[in-house]
Amino acid sequence: MTSINEQNAHAFVAESYKKYGPELRRYLQRRLKDRQDARDLSQEVWRRLLRIRNTAEVIEPLAYIYRAAANVIAEYHHLRSRDCVSVDSDAMQYAADHPAELARDEMSEQLVRQAELQRILAAMPKTYRDVLLLRVTEGLSYEEIGSQLHFSPKTVEQYFFRAMTLVRKSKRDKQKTGMAP
Amino acid sequence: MMMTRIDDETRITQEAARWFGSLIDSNARRADFFRWLEESPRHVEEFLFILADAQDLALLTGKQRQRIDELSREIGSDASASPNVVPLCRDAPVHFASATTRDVETTSGAPPPHWQPGARRLIRRWTAALAALLLLTVGVSWWLTGPGSWRTYSTEIGEQRALELADGSVVDLNTNSSVTVRLTDTSRTVRLLRGEALFSVKHDPRRPFLVHTSSAVIQAIGTRFNVYRRDGRTQVAVIEGLVQVSDATDLTSAVRASTTPTRQFLNAGEGADVSDSGNVSEPKSVDAARAVAWRQRRLVFEEDTLGEIAAEFNRYNAAVKIRVDEEVAGEEHFSGTFDADAPEAMMQALAGDLALEVTRAGNEIVIRRREP
Numbered sequence A: 001m002t003s004i005n006e007q008n009a010h011a012f013v014a015e016s017y018k019k020y021g022p023e024l025r026r027y028l029q030r031r032l033k034d035r036q037d038a039r040d041l042s043q044e045v046w047r048r049l050l051r052i053r054n055t056a057e058v059i060e061p062l063a064y065i066y067r068a069a070a071n072v073i074a075e076y077h078h079l080r081s082r083d084c085v086s087v088d089s090d091a092m093q094y095a096a097d098h099p100a101e102l103a104r105d106e107m108s109e110q111l112v113r114q115a116e117l118q119r120i121l122a123a124m125p126k127t128y129r130d131v132l133l134l135r136v137t138e139g140l141s142y143e144e145i146g147s148q149l150h151f152s153p154k155t156v157e158q159y160f161f162r163a164m165t166l167v168r169k170s171k172r173d174k175q176k177t178g179m180a181p
Numbered sequence B: 001m002m003m004t005r006i007d008d009e010t011r012i013t014q015e016a017a018r019w020f021g022s023l024i025d026s027n028a029r030r031a032d033f034f035r036w037l038e039e040s041p042r043h044v045e046e047f048l049f050i051l052a053d054a055q056d057l058a059l060l061t062g063k064q065r066q067r068i069d070e071l072s073r074e075i076g077s078d079a080s081a082s083p084n085v086v087p088l089c090r091d092a093p094v095h096f097a098s099a100t101t102r103d104v105e106t107t108s109g110a111p112p113p114h115w116q117p118g119a120r121r122l123i124r125r126w127t128a129a130l131a132a133l134l135l136l137t138v139g140v141s142w143w144l145t146g147p148g149s150w151r152t153y154s155t156e157i158g159e160q161r162a163l164e165l166a167d168g169s170v171v172d173l174n175t176n177s178s179v180t181v182r183l184t185d186t187s188r189t190v191r192l193l194r195g196e197a198l199f200s201v202k203h204d205p206r207r208p209f210l211v212h213t214s215s216a217v218i219q220a221i222g223t224r225f226n227v228y229r230r231d232g233r234t235q236v237a238v239i240e241g242l243v244q245v246s247d248a249t250d251l252t253s254a255v256r257a258s259t260t261p262t263r264q265f266l267n268a269g270e271g272a273d274v275s276d277s278g279n280v281s282e283p284k285s286v287d288a289a290r291a292v293a294w295r296q297r298r299l300v301f302e303e304d305t306l307g308e309i310a311a312e313f314n315r316y317n318a319a320v321k322i323r324v325d326e327e328v329a330g331e332e333h334f335s336g337t338f339d340a341d342a343p344e345a346m347m348q349a350l351a352g353d354l355a356l357e358v359t360r361a362g363n364e365i366v367i368r369r370r371e372p
Helices: A009-033 A041-051 A061-081 A089-097 A099-123 A126-136 A142-149 A153-177 B002-025 B030-039 B041-058 B062-075 B094-098 B101-106 B116-144 B251-257 B306-316 B343-351
Strands: B151-154 B161-164 B170-173 B178-183 B188-200 B209-212 B216-220 B224-230 B233-240 B242-247 B263-267 B270-275 B298-305 B321-324 B333-339 B356-361 B364-369
Touching: A009 A061, A009 B041, A041 A061, A041 B030, A041 B041, A061 B002, A061 B030, A061 B041, A099 A126, A099 A153, A099 B041, A099 B062, A126 A142, A126 A153, A126 B002, A126 B041, A126 B062, A142 A153, A153 B002, A153 B041, B002 B030, B002 B041, B030 B041, B030 B188, B030 B209, B151 B170, B170 B178, B216 B224, B216 B233, B233 B242, B233 B263, B242 B270, B263 B270, B298 B306, B306 B321, B306 B333, B306 B343, B321 B343, B333 B343, B343 B356, B343 B364
Parallel strands: B188 B209, B321 B364
Antiparallel strands: B151 B178, B161 B170, B170 B188, B178 B188, B188 B224, B209 B216, B216 B242, B224 B233, B233 B270, B242 B263, B298 B333, B356 B364
């Protein structure tokens, strides 16, 4: 039985990104731009969570919620693929003929996002940034980070969640105002 | 209103970030995590955003991370290092005097190049300062005591209490009962920890009203319903409106068998039982007046066993307890209406039954089969 804490966090997020990342990512990106997106992914995931509820049995909550979202998106695509009107056959044909270009789009999207992330991280206090990177990128525990930076684990946790909140807020604010964070 | 919305948004982001941070290391609190997710679709959404941000973070290369430090030195936000110190105006605020924030907002196109970068930077710092303040004050206080936190209300044996929630809904708590309540802009969640409560729910389609017990979830829109957690089951009775009752089935087996978890819609005058194993019974008609008679401290029995009757009285009375001999506990069926605070009255009624012997010893009333 493997759980996330047996692997490291980096491995988990990187792995899940490979598996379901692009679709979910595209959805969230659209969602940031258009809050009124008719197809509400989170509503559907939430409904499923309510229906199936014995959470004590979920061994990997992070993976579970991620997979649930990915499943909803996949089902949606499946439904749409049967709807002839919404399929752009030219685009489909193009994609089939030029797989490398699609991958390139994926890469460029990721580069744009990471450039944005770099700006956000550069603008936040260094301690926040260090905690965030050590935790997510290096996969260190709050205790390990604490002994490295000479804070209590509790303080490290505070910094972590504030830093994470800042990242999210910066992206959201940017979408709202159309300005750089 | 605007302010409330922003605060709630920030609060949810903070909560999602906190959950993500704690789940990386340990899954010990996963049950609480799922409870949090279930409170609102907004929680689910925000958590997905946090996950996506974390992915981008995890995928930063060493080179990209070095670049962050360079960037940071370029925009000059790094010097203060300590997150408790917000760099308000490390540059002398000379430029600020020559350009108000209003100027910056209204001047589009090409503002005078000599002040613009400084003013921009200042505004950016003010925004950062405000955000930090919001995080520190609003965040911390909301986290501890704000509308986003859980509040627990309880009654002692014999006590009854009516609670008016901030949304206008009313919760009547019966004897020896406990609920914990959390209201936010996007959710209304009640956990019935023990006992019985009558919910009179204010209609608010934006905020689902959910009542959880260990085995059931009851969702209401605008309605009145009674929920009673007793040994082995949760009983739901609807007085007005419509509610949905669903179970809390074992997740893995539900997934494996791809079964739809049991779920029932209940109309006014209907009720259902949810067993501790999560089975939701078919809707059955219930006497609504009887279901809420407890608010008048009346106990109404209809063909109930002596064991059930004794258990009901004992919920309300700490001073006098009724004990029923095992031999008769499950057999005898009685009907009648009694005052919850007067077990003696019931004792007298039972004493008329020739098959039973009712004796009082100290603060205990014992009911057993009369020896022939």
